[in-house]
Amino acid sequence: xxxxxxxxxxxxxxxxxxxxxxxxxxxxxxxxxxxxxxxxxxxxxxxxxxxxxxxxxxxxxxxxxxxxxxxxxxxxxxxxxxxxxxxxxxxxxxxxxxxxxxxxxxxxxxxxxxxxxxxxxxxxxxxxxxxxxxxxxxxxxxxxxxxxxxxxxxxxxxxxxxxxxxxxxxxxxxxxxxxxxxxxxxxxxxxxxxxxxxxxxxxxxxxxxxxxxxxxxxxxxxxxxxxxxxxxxxxxxxxxxxxxxxxxxxxxxxxxxxxxxxxxxxxxxxxxxxxxxxxxxxxxxxxxxxxxxxxxxxxxxxxxxxxxxxxxxxxxxxxxxxxxxxxxxxxxxxxxxxxxxxxxxxxxxxxxxxxxxxxxxxxxxxxxxxxxxxxxxxxxxxxxxxxxxxxxxxxxxxxxxxxxxxxxxxxxxxxxxxxxxxxxxxxxxxxxxxxxxxxxxxxxxxxxxxxxxxxxxxxxxxxxxxxxxxxxxxxxxxxxxxxxxxxxxxxxxxxxxxxxxxxxxxxxxxxxxxxxxxxxxx
Amino acid sequence: xxxxxxxxxxxxxxxxxxxxxxxxxxxxxxxxxxxxxxxxxxxxxxxxxxxxxxxxxxxxxxxxxxxxxxxxxxxxxxxxxxxxxxxxxxxx
Numbered sequence: 001x002x003x004x005x006x007x008x009x010x011x012x013x014x015x016x017x018x019x020x021x022x023x024x025x026x027x028x029x030x031x032x033x034x035x036x037x038x039x040x041x042x043x044x045x046x047x048x049x050x051x052x053x054x055x056x057x058x059x060x061x062x063x064x065x066x067x068x069x070x071x072x073x074x075x076x077x078x079x080x081x082x083x084x085x086x087x088x089x090x091x092x093x094x095x096x097x098x099x100x101x102x103x104x105x106x107x108x109x110x111x112x113x114x115x116x117x118x119x120x121x122x123x124x125x126x127x128x129x130x131x132x133x134x135x136x137x138x139x140x141x142x143x144x145x146x147x148x149x150x151x152x153x154x155x156x157x158x159x160x161x162x163x164x165x166x167x168x169x170x171x172x173x174x175x176x177x178x179x180x181x182x183x184x185x186x187x188x189x190x191x192x193x194x195x196x197x198x199x200x201x202x203x204x205x206x207x208x209x210x211x212x213x214x215x216x217x218x219x220x221x222x223x224x225x226x227x228x229x230x231x232x233x234x235x236x237x238x239x240x241x242x243x244x245x246x247x248x249x250x251x252x253x254x255x256x257x258x259x260x261x262x263x264x265x266x267x268x269x270x271x272x273x274x275x276x277x278x279x280x281x282x283x284x285x286x287x288x289x290x291x292x293x294x295x296x297x298x299x300x301x302x303x304x305x306x307x308x309x310x311x312x313x314x315x316x317x318x319x320x321x322x323x324x325x326x327x328x329x330x331x332x333x334x335x336x337x338x339x340x341x342x343x344x345x346x347x348x349x350x351x352x353x354x355x356x357x358x359x360x361x362x363x364x365x366x367x368x369x370x371x372x373x374x375x376x377x378x379x380x381x382x383x384x385x386x387x388x389x390x391x392x393x394x395x396x397x398x399x400x401x402x403x404x405x406x407x408x409x410x411x412x413x414x415x416x417x418x419x420x421x422x423x424x425x426x427x428x429x430x431x432x433x434x435x436x437x438x439x440x441x442x443x444x445x446x447x448x449x450x451x452x453x454x455x456x457x458x459x460x461x462x463x464x465x466x467x468x469x470x471x472x473x474x475x476x477x478x479x480x481x482x483x484x485x486x487x488x489x490x491x492x493x494x495x496x497x498x499x500x501x502x503x504x505x506x507x508x509x510x511x512x513x514x515x516x517x518x519x520x521x522x
Numbered sequence: 523x524x525x526x527x528x529x530x531x532x533x534x535x536x537x538x539x540x541x542x543x544x545x546x547x548x549x550x551x552x553x554x555x556x557x558x559x560x561x562x563x564x565x566x567x568x569x570x571x572x573x574x575x576x577x578x579x580x581x582x583x584x585x586x587x588x589x590x591x592x593x594x595x596x597x598x599x600x601x602x603x604x605x606x607x608x609x610x611x612x613x614x
Contacts, residue, residue, distance in 0.1 A: 038571035436573035
């Protein structure tokens, strides 16, 4: 039955299943060796500096643990070593303050440091640059337009806060409106919204799972999901990223062997996956997970933080992309921070589930409810996306994002960079691998007018640092061309073209008309 | 000026631009060479992670690397002919 359903799905949506590839090219051997050598040199020099600091030849600039006798030290030793000796040297590329709305373009404030990044001073200059780091997928992060007008009007009507929790007097009329609208958008029975996206995961998984339950989660899940799972008290098992065979093995082992010491059957099994993984750019394989879940009678929790609004032909997330029925997923979760340009999170599903969550969630009695302008920003963004305001602005934004993603990704891959992830995901990670190149790429791109986010340890594995581009519907073709030209130059300067599958090409060697035809045709 | 002076004037002008063009391309070649050396130096700094380090640490590491490589090269130059000769003698 599942095989025929899959072929039906493929015939219904020929465009994305046949052309969407998901690739994770292997690290070239020589690159891995040089990366490890680089870390070895940095560690050796870090030891030397620590020795000089301990002996007294150099002053200690960090706050140091007093380490009284017979007490256990407060800080873990490797992470402190990493922070002092590796992170601080390139600290100027992380946490850069900005001075304008983080829309398609942003003004980055320039900082100078006299003592190698231990202290910073603002030079007063603002660098206008193309914003390739904000999760502004549909371009709603603007300070003018219908959404912000509605938000401002709502402050005049409702004030800023209810100063109360949901269980007390915090459920305003607009909360009910938001929840019904969101439930209609996702085609589910009911929905509940929370003030913080991270807290939606961390405070609601304990309400859904507890002692005697099993949580099977993907290795690359977000910290909020891991925190929620640990807080719940259930047993946690992991399966390899997007590996369906591993998931099936875990499920079978769990059902066969039962709970760890008593061998009793599990009370329930909850599979937690994400729609789009923000560090890899990969999509979860939803039809296969649903087939497994139905076969082994487990529950499924899908975290669509990055995929709601950004993926799918109507912007309804991975459910729309894979064209599965929304009733097959037990718990839909998502955030309003990314595509809707606001803040907060939601959980949606059957009415009985949401009624249970309304009573048992930790944020119901400990967190204040959402603020009026934030809710009205989401409501107006949602009505634009759904087309309820009468224009087709929503569909235009979704199509513009899809066009931008294909244009940008294809050119990067054809230039010879290693790009991870699915062809349709708006998150584009380009691998850098070496620690010194993290700083070099960020600084050179900023010099050329592109503000990018480069990530290293601990957000990624130690030897897999990357630069992550987040595309937006607000980016025009000229902005993308400028970004690609800058990346081409930086790629030549820093030698980032590692791919063995595609030959290294410069930007003006690519056949431009090919890409432009594709851009203007879809 | 007069018509008779035109060809010489033109020849002078042409020869001036021809020499200028020569000089300009030579300068651009030298510039490109220096840019290439700078690019190589940048690759050395990036691959060994010296790009992130302070100047005295770069000096320390580069001195150490130069000392090791020069010692290896010197030993090879001094001892290799004798070793190769004795190996040939041993095996023949």
